[in-house]
Amino acid sequence: MEKEDSRKELKVSAIENGTVIDHIPAENVFQVIKILNLEKYNNQVLIGSYLDSRKMGKKGIIKVSNKFFKSDEINKISLAAPSATLIVIKNFEVVEKKKVEIPDRADNIVKCFNPNCITNHEEVPTRFTVIDKKELRLRCHYCEKITARDNITFR
């Protein structure tokens, strides 16, 4: 078992310094990349998608070299990847490990699910208050409608 795990780990090689975002739902890896704006990051980013995971069945992992996220930055990804773990690496060593936390507000990450909401028709950043972190329910600052977990799409 031990041996098999380490072999899997090698599918995405280790980084010397930076942040590993592990346990991302397999289907949301590219969403997380988008939210963190990693498309424009000019340093090493290693991406593993649909890797086997004992905990999750399939998972995604992203390793970002020389990047240490601020907590509000990383909390943004919790909407796409509530299960994600954040691992800070220095000199190939794990120096910190923590779970992401759902923020109180979500600004310009999520689309309002109400097709008649002004944010779907004018150039305006979306704004939501997270009214239920467990069930993931967001109230739109503009139309006041609730976007729930099942309706969440990202901008």
Add this chain to the structure above:
Amino acid sequence: MKNKSLVSINDFSREEHIRILDLAGAFEKYPKQRILEDYVVATLFFEPSTRTRLSFESAATRLGARVIGFSDSSSSSTQKGESLRDTILTVSNYCDLIVMRHPREGSARFASEVTKVPVINAGDGANQHPTQTLLDLYSIRKTQGSLDKLNIAFVGDLKYGRTVHSLVIAMCNYNTTFHLVSPQELKLPSSVKMHIKDRNLAYYQYTELQEVISKVDILYMTRIQKERFSDPMEYEKVKNAYILRNSMLDGSRSNLKIMHPLPRVNEITTDVDTNPQAYYFTQALNGVFVRQALLASILGVVE
């Protein structure tokens, strides 16, 4: 309240609501005061709503303000593809206060963030119509002497009726007992009931109108629209079940008043109109006083 926008009924505190109702009472005594002669009010109606627009324009004109604006988007540059943001920024140069009605939900909130000019929401899609709620509160208080501990029946389309949702939420501040009368398909949504439950207030649900008439102080009637039904047969079945006739009012409380946001179609027969319990046309008149109170306090002319 000077320079404060009114987008959602919750933008004003309970105390501010009461302040507006008191002021509206003062305007009812003296409706013609030329206290806004130096001001320009813009009424931007991106969709038509003749009743609401005329009520605002009457309120502004009776206070001496000048009114500019348009009554539907075909006569504005929206038709040419202008964004709401640009329209609001442009009009802001021409006026001291904007009253707007727009078919999209959240449009008034957005407008209030784009401009420094205060915005009064006169309806944003299915979302909010706070001046209607305030005039309903005014009408209830005026006819019952107080807003506290009343029995109020809401009748008709409780699922889609924006007016009903806002008023139910506002009345949750006053120990109201709610009587909800509607067809199964058009019951009050759980998101609104949540407010009643949060306050531990009593509510009862009915499908028969006659059952509630003797129990309540206010009978708030609404129109049931055919297009709300997925099955046209369902509409045919219920369409006559929620019509109020004068004969049904025998045995009602003497303080009972019948309210309706208007327009009425057939849900209140015209023989009710001469009954002193009919209040819907006076309710519309009260809208002018409430809007006078809002214009004057937001423009900072009265404290």
